[in-house]
Amino acid sequence: MSGELLVETRGAVEIATLNRPERLNALNEGLVEELNAYFAGLAERKEVRVVILRGAGRGFCAGLDIQEDRTTDETPVLRTLRTQTSIGNIYRRMRACPQPIIALGHGAAAGGGLSLLLASDVRYGSPSFRCNAAYIRIGLGGCDMASSYFLPRLVGASLAAEMILTGRFIGAERALSAGLISEIVEEEALLGRGLALADEMLATAPWGLRLSKQALNLNIDAPSLDAAMAIEDRQQVILSATEDHKEALAAFLGKRAPEYRER
Numbered sequence: 001m002s003g004e005l006l007v008e009t010r011g012a013v014e015i016a017t018l019n020r021p022e023r024l025n026a027l028n029e030g031l032v033e034e035l036n037a038y039f040a041g042l043a044e045r046k047e048v049r050v051v052i053l054r055g056a057g058r059g060f061c062a063g064l065d066i067q068e069d070r071t072t073d074e075t076p077v078l079r080t081l082r083t084q085t086s087i088g089n090i091y092r093r094m095r096a097c098p099q100p101i102i103a104l105g106h107g108a109a110a111g112g113g114l115s116l117l118l119a120s121d122v123r124y125g126s127p128s129f130r131c132n133a134a135y136i137r138i139g140l141g142g143c144d145m146a147s148s149y150f151l152p153r154l155v156g157a158s159l160a161a162e163m164i165l166t167g168r169f170i171g172a173e174r175a176l177s178a179g180l181i182s183e184i185v186e187e188e189a190l191l192g193r194g195l196a197l198a199d200e201m202l203a204t205a206p207w208g209l210r211l212s213k214q215a216l217n218l219n220i221d222a223p224s225l226d227a228a229m230a231i232e233d234r235q236q237v238i239l240s241a242t243e244d245h246k247e248a249l250a251a252f253l254g255k256r257a258p259e260y261r262e263r
Helices: 029-044 076-096 112-118 134-138 147-155 157-166 172-178 187-202 206-219 225-240 243-253
Strands: 005-010 013-018 050-055 101-105 108-110 122-125 130-132
Touching: 005 029, 013 187, 029 076, 050 187, 076 112, 101 112, 101 187, 108 112, 112 130, 112 147, 122 172, 122 187, 130 172, 134 157, 147 157, 206 225, 206 243, 225 243
Parallel strands: 013 050, 050 101, 101 122, 108 130
Antiparallel strands: 005 013
């Protein structure tokens, strides 16, 4: 680990901080490797129940570090494919990990930095927050790093097309009205707001939280109402057989906090 991703543990919550503030947390090879390793490893770390993702310094993440020297013996096509795949794997692993991810955006989230937000489960932004799908601005296609998948689902086809076809920035207010972020929070209060939401998630049964994220992931692409409800039925049948379900019912009826045991 190069220290370009800092991870702080607070009980069952981990705070992952992109730590290249001198480069606006742009994605270089070291940070990409650390993000991939971190999110891939979460599947086996049941003691971690919620992740908070944020950036150090003046902004969240400026996207790919285009000034990094990526010279290798590979042909340009293979080198670009390797870069595309390694960065893209971050977003795949974020969606695949069982822990909900709460992203805290401040300053700029551009290109691959925007995709870090899009691949998270909940997003809050400060008043300074602004974001863009920057790819088209450097002569590439505007659809990159899952932007063409996530954006239409989050903000609708019209705004997604506007962002992808121009690379223009949108600010916090428009991001909020479009549903890209849940709330605008003063920058100094962002972490506290994220931790407060994490506490609400921690009040749920561990397997209930995991399977709920899984069902949301699956059902965003469900081919039909029946297919979506089949996933929900599967989840409820599994969870109804757990001891934590019995405990949650008893705690609800007894007007007390549940004590979950299944991890």
